[in-house]
Amino acid sequence: MPHAAHSAHAPAAVHAEGIVKRFGPTVALDGVRLTVAPGESHALVGRNGAGKSTLVSVLTGLHKPDAGSVTFDGEPAPAFGDTAAWQSKVACVYQKSMVVPDLTVAENLFLNRFDAGSRFISWRQLRRRAEELLAGYGVSVDPMARAKDLAVEQRQFVEIARALSFGARLIILDEPTAQLDARGIQRLFAKLRELQSQGVAFLFISHHLQEVYELCTTVTVYRDARHVVTAPVAELTKDDLVAAMTGDSISGTSQWHAPVGPVRTEEPVLRTEGLTLEGEFEPLDLEVRPGEVLGLAGAAASGNTALGEILVGMRKASGGRITVRGREVKPGSVPHALDAGIGYIPEDRHRQGLVVDRSVAENATLTVTDQLGPWGTVLPSRTREFAQSMIASLDIKTQGPEQPVSGLSGGNQQKVVVARALARRPSALVALRPTAGVDVKSKDALLGVVRRVADEGSAAVIISDELDDLRVCDRVLALFHGRVVATFGSGWTDRELVAAMEGVGEQE
Numbered sequence: 370m371p372h373a374a375h376s377a378h379a380p381a382a383v384h385a386e387g388i389v390k391r392f393g394p395t396v397a398l399d400g401v402r403l404t405v406a407p408g409e410s411h412a413l414v415g416r417n418g419a420g421k422s423t424l425v426s427v428l429t430g431l432h433k434p435d436a437g438s439v440t441f442d443g444e445p446a447p448a449f450g451d452t453a454a455w456q457s458k459v460a461c462v463y464q465k466s467m468v469v470p471d472l473t474v475a476e477n478l479f480l481n482r483f484d485a486g487s488r489f490i491s492w493r494q495l496r497r498r499a500e501e502l503l504a505g506y507g508v509s510v511d512p513m514a515r516a517k518d519l520a521v522e523q524r525q526f527v528e529i530a531r532a533l534s535f536g537a538r539l540i541i542l543d544e545p546t547a548q549l550d551a552r553g554i555q556r557l558f559a560k561l562r563e564l565q566s567q568g569v570a571f572l573f574i575s576h577h578l579q580e581v582y583e584l585c586t587t588v589t590v591y592r593d594a595r596h597v598v599t600a601p602v603a604e605l606t607k608d609d610l611v612a613a614m615t616g617d618s619i620s621g622t623s624q625w626h627a628p629v630g631p632v633r634t635e636e637p638v639l640r641t642e643g644l645t646l647e648g649e650f651e652p653l654d655l656e657v658r659p660g661e662v663l664g665l666a667g668a669a670a671s672g673n674t675a676l677g678e679i680l681v682g683m684r685k686a687s688g689g690r691i692t693v694r695g696r697e698v699k700p701g702s703v704p705h706a707l708d709a710g711i712g713y714i715p716e717d718r719h720r721q722g723l724v725v726d727r728s729v730a731e732n733a734t735l736t737v738t739d740q741l742g743p744w745g746t747v748l749p750s751r752t753r754e755f756a757q758s759m760i761a762s763l764d765i766k767t768q769g770p771e772q773p774v775s776g777l778s779g780g781n782q783q784k785v786v787v788a789r790a791l792a793r794r795p796s797a798l799v800a801l802r803p804t805a806g807v808d809v810k811s812k813d814a815l816l817g818v819v820r821r822v823a824d825e826g827s828a829a830v831i832i833s834d835e836l837d838d839l840r841v842c843d844r845v846l847a848l849f850h851g852r853v854v855a856t857f858g859s860g861w862t863d864r865e866l867v868a869a870m871e872g873v874g875e876q877e
């Protein structure tokens with residue numbers, strides 16, 4: 370090998386040096402570096418807006434840096450715009466799928482890959498080639514299955530196999546576990562370790578520091594567009610890592626539990642009676658009192674998400690009813706749920722949350738325009754003022770209320786979604802996995818806001834499988850296969866709650 374003469378080590382899978390990237394007045398990357406060794410699993414962590422996604426765009430050829438250099442395997446990165454050449458070096462598996470849902474796995478694997486000479490490729494041939502390719506990477510997925518019918522981690526395997534088949538030896542995973550349950554995560558990690566042993570390198574971006582410790586050997590921290598530290602994971606405690614991310618030393622907050630308050634006797638704000646959705650969850654009577662945060666814990670297919678979607682009017686129950694402060698809510702209608710006082714923090718900001726080309730201020734006030742001026746007029750000053758208070762209380766990193774939401778980092782966009790839900794001062798706040806994609810420190814701030822909404826007399830429901838989300842709850846119901854299998858006060862241990870969500874908890 371040409372490089373071997375110079376170094377005992379193989380050249381880095383990727384080496385980036387002095388990378389600068391500006392968006393107008395924003396410096397998204399300020400001379401950062403990153404080196405990932407072959408076969409290494411390297412974590413990149415940082416708070417929302419630190420520059421992680423921007424670096425990924427630079428490393429995958431989507432953004433041209435204003436300064437700096439990138440090499441793959443010791444060779445200069447391909448020319449900007451030469452997509453095929455970039456594909457042979459690196460690929461990123463995003464939270465949002467890049468596969469075409471209606472096509473089969475085989476078709477997705479070979480999409481845009483037939484040269485003119487192979488126009489008449491037969492289905493049988495396509496299938497055989499797909500089978501070989503998948504088997505080559507130890508991926509057991511039916512090549513004839515439609516992509517949309519795959520489990521999330523199977524879809525990720527297909528995307529990884531596709532990238533490797535182009536020759537890439539570096540795979541970037543951007544929050545890959547966001548939509549996976551505990552078993553899915555273990556299957557994904559097992560596959561990543563197997564590929565790593567074959568020399569494939571991974572750059573792993575996650576706000577779940579626990580996963581960083583489980584999977585990665587090295588970690589790099591960025592803060593405010595700058596490189597802060599690169600170190601073996603084993604040499605940094607979780608507190609060190611958080612301190613590097615935030616620039617100060619905070620600790621212990623994630624272990625915080627809601628204090629045990631007095632038993633509340635007021636009439637419930639939110640109540641369900643016999644609420645059910647056939648095939649999703651069994652009839653359920655819930656009562657959430659003023660000042661209470663109720664957690665609905667459950668893994669994928671537990672029914673907790675369907676229940677949340679019914680509470681906020683996105684789906685219609687097959688039986689039962691919902692009342693807010695004694696008033697029945699018309700089923701299956703988001704506007705009616707809003708009118709009844711139900712505020713909603715959705716899970717998927719890309720689809721349900723925002724009008725991305727509008728400003729932070731406009732998005733934050735979308736549900737309250739009737740309160741921002743007399744007779745239906747919207748006073749810009751009032752809108753700005755309201756947005757500014759939200760930016761401060763949720764710590765939204767933005768140039769100001771006028772900045773389009775499209776220019777915010779993912780986690781900061783999620784905070785705008787939260788601001789919008791809070792704007793109406795809802796009687797009952799329903800949050801679906803509210804902190805997905807939000808950094809550790811903002812997570813605490815955001816959950817603190819939910820807690821505060823309740824403390825001021827509203828009811829709140831958090832639907833999640835994230836233990837940190839559930840820690841702020843006064844009471845947690847664990848759902849498994851559509852049934853409540855356990856109820857916890859605020860003193861549960863991680864083990865017992867996880868066990869209940871996995872269906873092995875003690876029955877009540």
Ligand SMILES: Nc1ncnc2c1ncn2[C@@H]1O[C@H](COP(=O)(O)OP(=O)(O)OP(=O)(O)O)[C@@H](O)[C@H]1O
Nearest residue numbers: 392397417418419420421422423776777778779780
């Ligand atoms: N297209 C864009 N236009 C303007 N500003 C942008 C654009 N993309 C990113 N930025 C800004 O660059 C900075 C870095 O954003 P980036 O998305 O890289 O952060 P991140 O670390 O990935 O955050 P998150 O954890 O929230 O995803 C932020 O201040 C963001 O507002």
